[in-house]
Amino acid sequence: MKGELTKKKVKRIKVDLDKCNGCRACELVCSAFHAKPRYSSINPARSRIRVVTDEINDEYVPIRSTDYTKAACDGRRVYTIKGKEYSECSFCGTVCPTRDLFKDPDSGLPLKCDLCEDDPPQKEPLCVQACSLNALTYEEMEEEVEEEKKLSEMELGLKSLVDRYGVEKLKDSLARISKKHSCRD
Amino acid sequence: MRYAEAGYSLEVDLSRGNIERVETDPKWTELYLGGQGIAAKILWDRVPPYVDPFSPENLLIFSAGLLHGTPVPGANRTAVNTFSPQTNFLAHSLMGGFFGPELKHAGYDRIVISGKAPDLVYLWINNDKVEIRDATHLRGKGVHETTRLIREELREPNAQVAAIGLAGENRVYSASIEHGFASAARGPGPVMGDKRLKAIAVRGTKEINIAHPAELFDVCIKLRKKIAESDDVGDWMAVDEDDSFHHDNFAWGNARTRLKNYWNEELQERWTRWKYDNMDRQKGCYNCSKKCINIINYKGKRFGYKCYGKDTYHMATFKELDFSYEILPLAMEYGVDSYSTPQIIAFAIELYEAGILTDADLPGFPADSGERAFYLLEKIVRREGIGDKLANGVYWAARQIGRGAEAFDHNTTKKFEQLPIKLGKLNPPYFLMIATGEKMAITQIEGSFPQDPIPDLEEREAFIKKWSVVVPDEKFLRWFREWEKRNEISNEASCAITDWNEAMHYLDDSLGLCGFLSSFRGQFGGGVVYHINNLPQIITLASGIEFDKDKLWKVFQRNRNLVRALNVRRGMRRADEKPPKDHWAVRDHEFEQKLLDDYYEFKGWTKDGIPTKETLDQLDLGFVSEEFIKQGILSGDESASSRAEKVGGC
Numbered sequence: 150m151k152g153e154l155t156k157k158k159v160k161r162i163k164v165d166l167d168k169c170n171g172c173r174a175c176e177l178v179c180s181a182f183h184a185k186p187r188y189s190s191i192n193p194a195r196s197r198i199r200v201v202t203d204e205i206n207d208e209y210v211p212i213r214s215t216d217y218t219k220a221a222c223d224g225r226r227v228y229t230i231k232g233k234e235y236s237e238c239s240f241c242g243t244v245c246p247t248r249d250l251f252k253d254p255d256s257g258l259p260l261k262c263d264l265c266e267d268d269p270p271q272k273e274p275l276c277v278q279a280c281s282l283n284a285l286t287y288e289e290m291e292e293e294v295e296e297e298k299k300l301s302e303m304e305l306g307l308k309s310l311v312d313r314y315g316v317e318k319l320k321d322s323l324a325r326i327s328k329k330h331s332c333r334d
Numbered sequence: 335m336r337y338a339e340a341g342y343s344l345e346v347d348l349s350r351g352n353i354e355r356v357e358t359d360p361k362w363t364e365l366y367l368g369g370q371g372i373a374a375k376i377l378w379d380r381v382p383p384y385v386d387p388f389s390p391e392n393l394l395i396f397s398a399g400l401l402h403g404t405p406v407p408g409a410n411r412t413a414v415n416t417f418s419p420q421t422n423f424l425a426h427s428l429m430g431g432f433f434g435p436e437l438k439h440a441g442y443d444r445i446v447i448s449g450k451a452p453d454l455v456y457l458w459i460n461n462d463k464v465e466i467r468d469a470t471h472l473r474g475k476g477v478h479e480t481t482r483l484i485r486e487e488l489r490e491p492n493a494q495v496a497a498i499g500l501a502g503e504n505r506v507y508s509a510s511i512e513h514g515f516a517s518a519a520r521g522p523g524p525v526m527g528d529k530r531l532k533a534i535a536v537r538g539t540k541e542i543n544i545a546h547p548a549e550l551f552d553v554c555i556k557l558r559k560k561i562a563e564s565d566d567v568g569d570w571m572a573v574d575e576d577d578s579f580h581h582d583n584f585a586w587g588n589a590r591t592r593l594k595n596y597w598n599e600e601l602q603e604r605w606t607r608w609k610y611d612n613m614d615r616q617k618g619c620y621n622c623s624k625k626c627i628n629i630i631n632y633k634g635k636r637f638g639y640k641c642y643g644k645d646t647y648h649m650a651t652f653k654e655l656d657f658s659y660e661i662l663p664l665a666m667e668y669g670v671d672s673y674s675t676p677q678i679i680a681f682a683i684e685l686y687e688a689g690i691l692t693d694a695d696l697p698g699f700p701a702d703s704g705e706r707a708f709y710l711l712e713k714i715v716r717r718e719g720i721g722d723k724l725a726n727g728v729y730w731a732a733r734q735i736g737r738g739a740e741a742f743d744h745n746t747t748k749k750f751e752q753l754p755i756k757l758g759k760l761n762p763p764y765f766l767m768i769a770t771g772e773k774m775a776i777t778q779i780e781g782s783f784p785q786d787p788i789p790d791l792e793e794r795e796a797f798i799k800k801w802s803v804v805v806p807d808e809k810f811l812r813w814f815r816e817w818e819k820r821n822e823i824s825n826e827a828s829c830a831i832t833d834w835n836e837a838m839h840y841l842d843d844s845l846g847l848c849g850f851l852s853s854f855r856g857q858f859g860g861g862v863v864y865h866i867n868n869l870p871q872i873i874t875l876a877s878g879i880e881f882d883k884d885k886l887w888k889v890f891q892r893n894r895n896l897v898r899a900l901n902v903r904r905g906m907r908r909a910d911e912k913p914p915k916d917h918w919a920v921r922d923h924e925f926e927q928k929l930l931d932d933y934y935e936f937k938g939w940t941k942d943g944i945p946t947k948e949t950l951d952q953l954d955l956g957f958v959s960e961e962f963i964k965q966g967i968l969s970g971d972e973s974a975s976s977r978a979e980k981v982g983g984c
Contacts, residue, residue, distance in 0.1 A: 170618035170625045173432075174407065174558065177621055181405060181551060188547035191403055192439060194539030203491070204514045205478050207614040207629055207636060254539035278555070281562030281623035 159292040160264050162277060164211055168284035171209040173200050175276035175285060182265055182275045194254045197262040198276045201239045208233060211276075211285060214251035215242040217259040217305055219312035222247060258306040337545035338404050338877040339363060344442040344464065346457060348529055349390050349449030353464045358443065364879050365954060368400035368443055370413040370426070371844035371893040374900060376446060377415065377424065378958070383903040387419040388505070388528045390450040396496070396534065397444040398434035399846015403542035404876045405554040407561055408851040408864075410435055410620035412496075412513075413843055418521030419528075420507040420727045421749045423901040425521025426773040426843075429496070430619040430626075431514045433536065434846055436494040440538025451530040454503070458488060459536040469532040474500055476667030477512035484535050497533035498526050499669030501715040506725040508674040508714075508751075512666060515617065515627050515638025519671035520750070520774055545878030553872065557863055561623055566800065566859030567851045568624030569640050572616055575606040580642055586649045588680040589745040589754030589914075605655045612659065619848065626850060635663035642753075643672045649754070650676035651683075651703040661707060668715040673775065674727060674751040679710045681728045681742055682720070690737050695720045727751065745914045748906070750774045752914055759821040760918045761785070762828040765926055766933050767835060768913035770943070772897055772906075781854035782838050782862075783810065783831040787817040801860030804867065806834055806887070821920075825929050829936040837890040841869060844893055892953040895945045899958045902967060908934075908943045946972045 176193035183197065184190045201210040224247055226237040244251040244259040251260045265274040272278075273287040300308065310319055345354040358372075366372045373395040385391045394416045401409035412434035418425035437445065440461050456469040472480050481495040494513065501509035502523040509523030544550055561567055571577065578597035585592050612632045616625030627638045639662060647658040647665070665672060683706055685691040686699060693699060700706050713721025723734040728751055732743035745752050747768060753776055763783065764776070771779035782804070788794040798811055805811060813827040838853035842864070849855065852864035870881040911930065934941060938949030947970050950959040962968040
């Protein structure tokens with residue numbers, strides 16, 4: 150299915166791997182920004198950006214979470230760059246069943262980078278602001294893109310629950326919970 | 335709710351296999367902050383003075399600092415404390431990297447390890463799930479290989495690992511604990527080996543809560559920017575290729591020979607090429623944009639170094655930088671401290687040349703100094719032949735070898751190898767720091783007040799302008815302004831300078847902050863980002879505990895006196911407080927002893943260097959004075975020489 154083509158402001162974060170010193174400040178500030186209330190707690194495991202790190206291989210790759218998928222991939226492609234081997238997973242931001250990345254540590258629900266959408270808008274996403282070494286840089290540009298319907302974080306969470314437990318089970322649980330809830334009211 | 339800290343200690347008894355999560359007293363945070371401060375309190379309460387360092391009763395404590403896991407940049411140094419088999423005193427040891435913050439996120443402020451495992455094990459901490467696991471398959475493995483294997487078998491690439499190598503397993507006194515490219519030296523390595531604990535792996539996915547989140551976050555954004563932009567913090571030696579400072583001023587070999595005009599342009603050009611041709615990256619620690627660690631990939635082996643750590647092996651053997659590149663990867667895999675170990679090697683070479691060690695002790699000893707270093711390293715980490723004695727450090731090896739070897743032990747204080755510095759005229763604050771410091775290495779004691787006067791007056795004023803923000807009191811500016819000759823400075827100034835230098839290290843080591851942003855760095859450039867004037871606010875915002883300058887200074891004094899008390903209880907006295915005889919060529923015994931008297935008085939200590947009852951009591955250390963009186967260490971009516979000390983006061 151094709152969406153309609155529209156002009157749109159496209160935001161992106163560029164990554165320069167050579168500039169990363171592996172400090173993970175990006176993870177820290179991301180988790181703080183998305184904490185509720187904002188900044189009230191710190192937890193890199195809840196961050197929407199992670200620095201894939203292997204010191205022994207001198208590998209430091211900041212990746213941002215992109216889309217959720219229920220499908221696993223074998224992740225067997227290996228790339229050698231300047232003599233260092235990288236797994237394709239090192240560059241992949243997909244929230245997938247193959248690994249624990251970008252899932253809330255308590256609920257297991259997917260975490261998605263929203264480029265720190267805010268009102269009024271932040272001048273740059275927080276991870277970019279925190280990266281003093283400019284391994285992360287932010288750009289905005291006009292581009293013709295296909296209109297796509299973005300899922301909200303809640304819808305995304307529901308979708309993953311459907312994938313895990315099936316529609317019927319989820320419906321049942323929802324019905325049960327709503328009932329309990331209305332009883333209490 | 336606890337802010338900034340987790341509020342729990344992880345207690346692990348390796349003899350019984352018992353693991354407990356124990357809530358800590360929030361009052362301790364206010365009194366000692368965390369890190370080494372609380373570790374000292376635990377050691378005081380639980381390790382009686384008669385306990386041998388190699389006894390199951392000795393504790394090995396890995397502590398996160400109070401600020402680890404908060405947004406405060408550069409809070410990442412983990413303190414490792416125990417009693418050292420080499421000195422019999424408190425082992426002061428720190429490592430950078432990621433371990434402490436990860437531990438905090440797992441829900442613990444520290445790990446307190448007691449007992450001794452029946453065979454080699456490792457500890458796996460995954461939030462609330464903690465296991466003691468078999469590590470016999472890791473026996474003899476290098477630290478990086480161990481790290482890789484543990485991550486693979488746990489299927490947890492994000493686990494932070496601290497491990498010992500062969501040296502630690504064999505209880506070599508100069509064994510280090512290695513974590514990534516950071517290293518905890520000066521004592522805990524052999525104790526970890528004695529407890530048969532090969533490694534600790536930790537993974538944490540819990541929250542750290544902040545008392546005043548938005549305000550602290552705002553402060554930290556500014557600090558992070560300042561850290562990134564300033565040349566006055568971080569390790570300038572990572573980028574300054576002119577290393578004439580160490581090579582022309584420090585002593586080579588067994589801390590013996592100065593090569594005053596060693597450095598030259600051609601050499602610098604060649605060494606710079608070696609470095610950049612083989613360098614992968616300059617790396618940082620958790621939440622810090624500085625790039626202090628050079629990651630070198632030399633002949634297919636990757637290793638990291640910072641600061642003076644790249645010089646020690648080639649200076650001990652009269653070689654060049656490429657020799658350090660040859661030996662460092664191996665020394666790192668074995669897990670040995672790169673400050674003490676090269677001195678032990680140079681000491682052995684000297685003994686051989688003097689005929690004290692012979693071919694019978696060193697069968698097949700090579701002729702080349704570099705090959706000799708490799709030979710001796712193998713002997714030491716395996717405790718093989720003469721290596722069994724050398725593995726006990728220069729002080730003990732000299733006595734165990736005998737035959738006049740004692741005379742070659744000329745660079746230890748409190749049985750610990752000092753930096754190889756041999757100078758002309760005495761620098762009085764340095765006399766006090768080396769004599770009375772209990773962190774054992776001068777780099778862990780010095781740092782806020784410059785080592786020398788700045789001769790150019792304009793430069794001096796420019797320094798003072800930046801530095802005036804960080805000094806605890808105006809008088810330091812005055813003293814520095816008036817200082818002309820290194821050896822001419824009043825005793826009053828020397829006492830207060832030593833005190834301030836110590837203060838910042840004691841605070842850093844309990845907060846978990848890095849000395850390159852704070853305690854060690856003010857002497858070079860003046861503009862550090864953490865100091866006594868801004869730390870109270872930062873701690874208050876993070877922890878919710880109100881601090882001001884005076885209250886924080888009192889925490890330093892409390893932690894300082896508690897560390898001293900730990901060592902006094904184990905027998906340390908004035909007689910131990912002696913810098914190496916040849917540290918300075920020109921010595922004046924009477925002057926030095928008067929200076930020491932003045933310093934003890936300034937600190938509120940007796941003539942024997944023991945904190946008086948009054949000093950202890952006013953620092954809420956009544957439990958120490960009580961025990962000192964009970965044990966006869968104090969009578970209780972020692973002259974109250976201490977004055978009520980305010981910030982940086984005297």
